[in-house]
Amino acid sequence: xxxxxxxxxxxxxxxxxxxxxxxxxxxxxxxxxxxxxxxxxxxxxxxxxxxxxxxxxxxxxxxxxxxxxxxxxxxxxxxxxxxxxxxxxxxxxxxxxxxxxxxxxxxxxxxxxxxxxxxxxxxxxxxxxxxxxxxxxxxxxxxxxxxxxxxxxxxxxxxxxxxxxxxxxxxxxxxxxxxxxxxxxxxxxxxxxxxxxxxxxxxxxxxxxxxxxxxxxxxxxxxxxxxxxxxxxxxxxxxxxxxxxxxxxxxxxxxxxxxxxxxxxxxxxxxxxxxxxxxxxxxxxxxxxxxxxxxxxxxxxxxxxxxxxxxxxxxxxxxxxxxxxxxxxxxxxxxxxxxxxxxxxxxxxxxxxxxxxxxxxxxxxxxxxxxxxxxxxxxxxxxxxxxxxxxxxxxxxxxxxxxx
Amino acid sequence: xxxxxxxxxxxxxxxxxxxxxxxxxxxxxxxxxxxxxxxxxxxxxxxxxxxxxxxxxxxxxxxxxxxxxxxxxxxxxxxxxxxxxxxxxxxxxxxxxxxxxxxxxxxxxxxxxxxxxxxxxxxxxxxxxxxxxxx
Numbered sequence: 001x002x003x004x005x006x007x008x009x010x011x012x013x014x015x016x017x018x019x020x021x022x023x024x025x026x027x028x029x030x031x032x033x034x035x036x037x038x039x040x041x042x043x044x045x046x047x048x049x050x051x052x053x054x055x056x057x058x059x060x061x062x063x064x065x066x067x068x069x070x071x072x073x074x075x076x077x078x079x080x081x082x083x084x085x086x087x088x089x090x091x092x093x094x095x096x097x098x099x100x101x102x103x104x105x106x107x108x109x110x111x112x113x114x115x116x117x118x119x120x121x122x123x124x125x126x127x128x129x130x131x132x133x134x135x136x137x138x139x140x141x142x143x144x145x146x147x148x149x150x151x152x153x154x155x156x157x158x159x160x161x162x163x164x165x166x167x168x169x170x171x172x173x174x175x176x177x178x179x180x181x182x183x184x185x186x187x188x189x190x191x192x193x194x195x196x197x198x199x200x201x202x203x204x205x206x207x208x209x210x211x212x213x214x215x216x217x218x219x220x221x222x223x224x225x226x227x228x229x230x231x232x233x234x235x236x237x238x239x240x241x242x243x244x245x246x247x248x249x250x251x252x253x254x255x256x257x258x259x260x261x262x263x264x265x266x267x268x269x270x271x272x273x274x275x276x277x278x279x280x281x282x283x284x285x286x287x288x289x290x291x292x293x294x295x296x297x298x299x300x301x302x303x304x305x306x307x308x309x310x311x312x313x314x315x316x317x318x319x320x321x322x323x324x325x326x327x328x329x330x331x332x333x334x335x336x337x338x339x340x341x342x343x344x345x346x347x348x349x350x351x352x353x354x355x356x357x358x359x360x361x362x363x364x365x366x367x368x369x370x371x372x373x374x375x376x377x378x379x380x381x382x383x384x385x386x387x388x389x390x391x392x393x394x395x396x397x398x399x400x401x402x403x404x
Numbered sequence: 405x406x407x408x409x410x411x412x413x414x415x416x417x418x419x420x421x422x423x424x425x426x427x428x429x430x431x432x433x434x435x436x437x438x439x440x441x442x443x444x445x446x447x448x449x450x451x452x453x454x455x456x457x458x459x460x461x462x463x464x465x466x467x468x469x470x471x472x473x474x475x476x477x478x479x480x481x482x483x484x485x486x487x488x489x490x491x492x493x494x495x496x497x498x499x500x501x502x503x504x505x506x507x508x509x510x511x512x513x514x515x516x517x518x519x520x521x522x523x524x525x526x527x528x529x530x531x532x533x534x535x536x537x538x539x
Contacts, residue, residue: 309442311466315407315415326442326466335442347439383421383470385446385462386439401438402519 003319005365009204009299009356010153010181011323015250016206016359022253023208026246034243035234045245052252059255060179060198061189062215068235069243069251072212073180076199077104077147079214079239080176083225084145084197085112088174092142096173098122098130099341100157101149105178109147118142127292128157128342136167146175150182150193154325154338154354155291156300158186165194174223180204180212184258185266185297190215196223202247206359207254211247214238269357270298272366276355277301279370284377286390290325290339290352299357304339304348307387308380313353316376320369325352347396407467408501414471419478422460424448432524436515439464443509445473447516449480449488451524456480456488461516468506472496472513480517485524491517 006014015023026048034049036042050064057064070076085095097109099121109119120138124130130148139146146168151158161177168175176197179188184205190198201212216238217223231240258265281287286306302325305313310324325336326349334340335349344352355369381387386396407415423446424431430451437443443465450458459477463470475496480488496502496510 307464309465309469312415312470315412315467345440346442350439350442383418383462384464385435385444386464388423388446388462396439401440401444402436402515 001362001364001368005320005361005369007355007357007361007365007369008321008323009358010156010354011356012203012209013206013358014360015208016254016257018257019207019250019253023246023250026249030245032245034245035232045243048245048249049243052248055252055256055259056213059188059259060183060200060215061191063218066190066215066218068214068216068238069248070212070214070239071210072203073102073178073199073201074104074212076201076212076214077102077176077178078108079225079228080197080199081105081108081112081145081147082228083238084174084176084223085115085117086226087224088144092140092144093117094120094140094142095145095147096120096122096135096138096143097147098124098149100124100128100152100155100338101147102153102178102180105147105149122148124157124341126343127295128152128155128290128338129292129295130159130164132160132163132167135164136171139167139171139173143171143173146173148175148177150177150179150188151186151297151300152291152338153181154336155302155342156181156297157292158182158295158297161193161195168196169194172221174221181297184255184262185299187262190217196221197225202251202254205254205258208247208250211244211251213251265359266298269361272357272361272363273299273301273355275363276357276366276370277303279367280373283370283374288344288348290342290344301355301357302352303355304344304352305377306348306351307384307390308377309350310352312380313351313373313376316380317369317372320372323354323356325354326350410475410500411467411471411502414474414500415467418461418470418474420458420460420474420481421462423462424450424458424460429527430524432520432522432527434516434519434521434523436519437465437512442466443469443512445469445512445516447473447476447513447520449485449520449524451485451528454484454486456483456485465509465512466506468500468502469509469512471500472502472509473516475499476513476517485521488517488521 032041032045034045053064177195183200196217198215203209288304290302310326339349459480461473493510493514
């Protein structure tokens with residue numbers, strides 16, 4: 001077993017060797033600019049881009065003409081929110097999104113607020129789910145966009161996108177979905193989900209970093225955005241800039257592999273995830289699952305380990321790459337805003353660990369992670385005054401803490 | 405974020421981790437921080453003739469918080485109560501090479517030292533031992 005073990009797939013994934021193989025010729029002999037319309041180098045590049053566009057469109061059941069390439073999901077989110085806001089500013093100035101969205105959506109919305117737009121940030125239930133009725137009630141005659149994520153990057157909760165999509169259609173409001181964590185992991189069909197714009201990227205699905213896409217529905221309704229970049233008018237004018245052909249080829253190949261293997265991979269990963277969860281639960285008491293028990297991504301596990309702090313845990317299991325909701329390293333010292341939005345107490349938010357299983361994780365690795373997590377939590381609990389107090393029967397919630 | 409070697413060493417080999425019985429006459433206990441803030445430190449000193457003969461800690465917090473309290477117990481041992489009062493968080497920052505975002509861990513350690521001594525003083529007033537009866 002090779003160490004360190006990578007189990008942080010919500011952050012990024014390694015390039016699948018098959019993807020890399022497909023990309024390589026486009027760095028060297030097939031280096032043409034896909035916008036060069038008058039020689040074979042350009043034709044070759046353009047053909048490769050269009051094949052990839054088709055592969056990507058197939059995975060989300062879209063038409064290839066409905067995809068715009070961007071630098072990644074952050075850019076797609078920005079283009080969707082700011083681009084719709086600007087394009088439809090005469091129609092209205094209200095946007096609906098949620099408190100648990102990715103920063104790329106929330107901060108785009110905040111930036112629009114500074115420019116005079118009004119934004120509703122919906123709250124979620126204790127499992128992280130959006131209530132579609134809340135979306136319905138938030139819609140006004142000024143609402144121009146709803147932006148709700150498919151699956152959450154921390155807790156893996158999968159939102160009722162199709163229901164929200166139906167409401168958006170009924171109310172004739174454009175619907176953007178940040179599907180970065182869901183595409184390639186769970187089935188995504190832009191028509192059944194009823195989304196009009198959708199953001200996602202390659203590097204979460206074993207493709208290269210630096211390439212993403214924005215899906216823009218072409219009809220019923222036609223979704224348009226005001227471009228953010230001025231230039232050569234690439235991507236039907238929505239996103240200027242020479243296309244990174246090797247990255248696009250890799251994105252396409254990654255989507256093709258996902259389409260073929262997603263079903264079996266999801267089964268394998270959810271089995272590994274259950275093994276991980278059960279193994280940890282067997283060895284430790286006072287652990288809490290964050291996120292929805294069933295409506296969640298197959299490869300996501302997020303657990304709070306009471307009485308120990310997340311960053312200290314990660315330090316103890318430093319040969320395993322994981323992530324924590326403890327923002328002990330952030331400037332604000334605030335724990336995860338996603339967990340806080342679920343109503344998870346700050347103490348348990350500080351104690352949370354996110355496990356993101358991936359294509360290359362093995363059962364042997366999962367078993368090693370289980371043993372290391374148990375060992376580290378037990379060691380830190382021995383060191384924890386909170387654990388000592390809890391064992392003495394003291395109700396930690398009732399203690400008057402000398403706040404710092 | 406990379407940890408300094410000293411932080412890693414204290415984290416892996418904490419010095420004086422554990423607890424004294426709180427009720428003992430010559431034990432002072434300081435508990436600072438709050439679970440909501442992600443840091444709670446318990447620091448205890450055992451005092452004989454105004455000298456800290458032993459110290460123990462338990463900490464809920466990140467590696468730097470654990471290291472700060474572990475280091476504090478090391479420094480406390482052998483010091484008089486008066487000398488212990490002079491331990492400054494900046495010395496802890498320097499010794500452990502804490503980055504700016506972790507300075508609050510050292511502040512917490514200094515607070516814990518002061519709280520432990522204050523608790524000891526409350527139990528065993530030094531200047532006027534008779535005062536205990538009048539309270």
